[in-house]
Amino acid sequence: MARKKFKDIAVENFILHYQQKRPIDWAAQFNRQAPLDLEIGFGLGEFLLDQSREAPERNYVGIELDWQRIKKTLHKIWAIRQPNGQNFFTDNIRILQVEADIALRRLFVPRSLHRVYCLFPCPWPKKGHIRYRLFSRPFCRVVNSRLVDGGFVQIVTDHEPYFEWLQEEVSGSGFRVEGRKISPRFNTKFERKWMGEGQEEFFELILRKSEHMDIPLEEDLPLTVYFVDDFIPDRFCFPGRVGCPSVVQKDFLFDPQRGKAMVHLVAAEEHVTQHVWIVIAKSRRGWYVALAAGQTVLPTPGVALAVRMTAEAVKQTFQENNTTNH
Ligand SMILES: C[S@@+](CC[C@H](N)C(=O)[O-])C[C@H]1O[C@@H](n2cnc3c(N)ncnc32)[C@H](O)[C@@H]1O
Structure with a gap:
């Protein structure tokens, strides 16, 4: 049987957050001070790469749980740099394998993020699974606290009940909410998947920070021997x-x-x-x-x-x- 070819990956864009001092000094990670944006659950990185190409003056952090998807995204970044390994637009991307709630509570200080994106979060459609949805009220409050004043969150879902649920869930977490139906425009794996199944419109929520929620950073404890x-x-x-x-x-x-x-x-x-x-x-x-x-x-x-x-x-x-x- 032929051996699977090892895919080269852009390790310089990957951060092992366990080995970093927390919260992360993002300006040091990017070697520059610039507006910091976050994409949660970037999947195969299509949107992350598009954004970073379109706005080289901004810094982009992508977080994802699934290692296979991270690996494919890091491979895309590596391939963009070929054949001479020169850095192009991908210099302004850092990728982490970390759960979103942990990342927001521990890796980002309050008022540090300008924009947060989440495209097609897992909708957990079954009633008994609603508790697994990421954008619960406590999570919305943490996201709010990590955004700068005037910052916003963009969430797009294929699932109308999730869209409705989220509009209620977000109340009391310091956001002004704008919701609308939109046509496909992101060309991500999951957008393509739903389009392939015949879906022609999706649901977008913009959460604009209107009031600051005071949720302090969760800090590391010194462990006793x-x-x-x-x-x-x-x-x-x-x-x-x-x-x-x-x-x-x-x-x-x-x-x-x-x-x-x-x-x-x-x-x-x-x-x-x-x-x-x-x-x-x-x-x-x-x-x-x-x-x-x-x-x-x-x-x-x-x-x-x-x-x-x-x-x-x-x-x-x-x-x-x-x-x-x-
Ligand atoms: C439905 S997929 C959407 C992926 C991509 N945004 C797209 O549009 O193709 C949801 C992604 O979020 C990731 N994810 C789910 N829960 C997460 C969490 N708590 N923290 C970070 N990533 C998460 C999953 O691994 C998955 O890749």
Whole structure:
């Protein structure tokens, strides 16, 4: 079977946000100060690339969850630069793989974005799935807070009930709303898809910032390293916690030769669910308990709690032993 050809990608346009100091210093990322615009869920990047070509004086950040789509977009940028690798209009694009709610709360300071675009957000048409829709009222408030005064959001959907739902959802989040039907004009994958199925008009909402919502930046927490006098791995029992945050155990591994254990936990809190590995290892100061290195984890209150609960469970193995010996 023929091997799939590796596609070259423009890594210089891609930001590993986990490795950046948060919030991101966008002027430093683009090597210049310019109006900053954001596209959420850019898919195959058609609109992002068009915008960046049409307005080279602006900086564009594109965020997307799906790695395959990101890879294809980065490949398009790479291909535009060929054959001599010269930078053209794509210099003003930065791409991140990140969930929109996390990005807006943690990567952008209040009043930093001029325009936010979202074309064909997932409409989650089933009644039971409405809670998954991105533009919920709390999210609209965060977007508002990150926009400069006079900034706006453009959302286009193929789904009329979503259009109607959003007009209600957005109330109370500091926007003046303008809605209208529009003809196809973006030539994105999903616009083409709906046109292919016979749809000839779509629904556009412009949300103009009219009042500022004060939603502060969510900042990283310093994560504690705990030291515990003793540890009896056979007795390790992670209690788990359901609430906000929730922390549950998925796995526990112990290597007696290396004197090292790893605990796999899931920490779920209001806006983010993360898988984390906590290391428990022997050291001169006793057993240390800390977030294991090499992970893409945001240091949130849920993660801090996961480390603390692990340290307490380690302590418990020793204290239980003491109790039974007496
Ligand atoms: C229906 S597609 C539209 C893609 C593109 N805008 C277009 O018009 O072809 C929705 C896109 O949003 C992305 N997405 C969904 N939820 C997201 C989120 N919370 N944060 C970032 N991207 C998201 C999906 O991965 C998907 O590529």
